[in-house]
Amino acid sequence: SYELTQPPSVSVSPGQTARITCSGDVLPKQYVYWYQQKPGQAPVLVIYKDTERPSGIPERFSGSSSGTTVTLTISGVQAEDEADYYCQSADTSATYCVFGGGTKLTVL
Amino acid sequence: QVQLVESGGGVVQPGRSLRLSCAASGFTFSDYAMHWVRQTPGKGLEWVAIISQDGSNKYYADSMKGRFSISRDNSKNTLYLQINSLRGEDTAVYYCAREFRVGGTLIGYWGRGTLVTVSP
Numbered sequence: 480s481y482e483l484t485q486p487p488s489v490s491v492s493p494g495q496t497a498r499i500t501c502s503g504d505v506l507p508k509q510y511v512y513w514y515q516q517k518p519g520q521a522p523v524l525v526i527y528k529d530t531e532r533p534s535g536i537p538e539r540f541s542g543s544s545s546g547t548t549v550t551l552t553i554s555g556v557q558a559e560d561e562a563d564y565y566c567q568s569a570d571t572s573a574t575y576c577v578f579g580g581g582t583k584l585t586v587l
Numbered sequence: 588q589v590q591l592v593e594s595g596g597g598v599v600q601p602g603r604s605l606r607l608s609c610a611a612s613g614f615t616f617s618d619y620a621m622h623w624v625r626q627t628p629g630k631g632l633e634w635v636a637i638i639s640q641d642g643s644n645k646y647y648a649d650s651m652k653g654r655f656s657i658s659r660d661n662s663k664n665t666l667y668l669q670i671n672s673l674r675g676e677d678t679a680v681y682y683c684a685r686e687f688r689v690g691g692t693l694i695g696y697w698g699r700g701t702l703v704t705v706s707p
Binding site: 510512514516521522523524527528533563565567568569573574575576577578579580581 | 622624631632633634637644646648682687691692693694695696697698699700
């Protein structure tokens, strides 16, 4: 098994840029997906394959990758973006999946 | 549109067994690998298991091996999770989920979850 590491919390003011990182040794070889989860709701996919945005997700959500770290960036943060964010990846044989511990985004 | 509806949760005594179901619609169920993911109250997401499109391959998180069993019935568009010898630490919301794209493995769609509470 392996681990993905996320910061427990990130805080930004409305209109600023939030960056949430996800680190793991397998990440140079495997994609990361990002999910947003609001209280009492199921997660929602916001970024897939490190940088791709599903239809219906606002353009302010973007992703990037560098070595063992993948970053979710939310530009022009809005109050409605306050949520928990999780990264997910798989091992190199795509038989084992893992989530990061989650990051709570607080909009001040 | 993709719909995943879990059922079978509830209050269960420690040591008992439970089978969760997930009814899928809005897509060709047999084309996609499916997952179970759980979330304990106030905690993060924990991947449980994945099953291949035809059910021939099943993989589990290390901590889930032995008591958990994932299966599917493609004729009924239904995914299952059998949990045996339930423990207090199995108390969680259990989510059914579908891979985003065929062969992509990682999750794109989630059900709303079903709550399992293990209590005497």
